[in-house]
Amino acid sequence: MVIFAPFILLSALGLFCWLIFVVAVYALPFYVGLNAFFGGLHTGAGYPGAILIGIVAGAATQAAGQMAFAMVPIVWFRMALGLL
Template sequence: MIILAILATLAGIAGLCWLLFNLAVFALPLFAGIAVGSWAHATGAGIPGAVIVGAIGAAVTFGLFQLLLLAARPAWIKLVVILAFVAPAAIAGYHATLGIVKLTIPSDTWQLVFSIVGAAAVGVTAFMRLTMMAPPGPAGQGAARAS
């Protein structure tokens, strides 16, 4: 039974880490949705109305991201848009890693080191996922044309 509990705990930790990496991409839309939902609740929309308004706010934020990637022509503008989404993901990764290592590592220095490594890992993962969402450049650009 003890071995099964250890394996179940490791599976749970692995599942939470997988969830963190998958959801880190959506840190900015989540924050926007929570902010808009909190505002709606404070203005008297009630809990169901706040949830609906928050979900719409998160969807609009992610849709705006997709639109900006589609409409932006220069690569540096696309990079700025992607970095606007990567920064909150890296911050979320830092705090998630810090929360985990505070439970297991007593040294403050090592907690900081592991948290920075976790932030970098989540930031790089979010960057890679977001660059895969970016549409390719116009056809024929950068390639030699056969005449």
């Protein structure tokens, strides 16, 4: 059992690193969409309009981030975008 412990530890650490990365990728578009939703709600767009505004803003943020990451050829700048 002592032989398997380091492998299990490294696997668990890799899983948590992957999970943090996945959560970080979707956190910014969700935050932007939520703020756009509340902004639309407070300006009088109503619930359907505010939901539409939030979805469009979140999707636009996600698409812009993916395009910016895919089109940058410089490795260190891509790493900076990933850390952002």
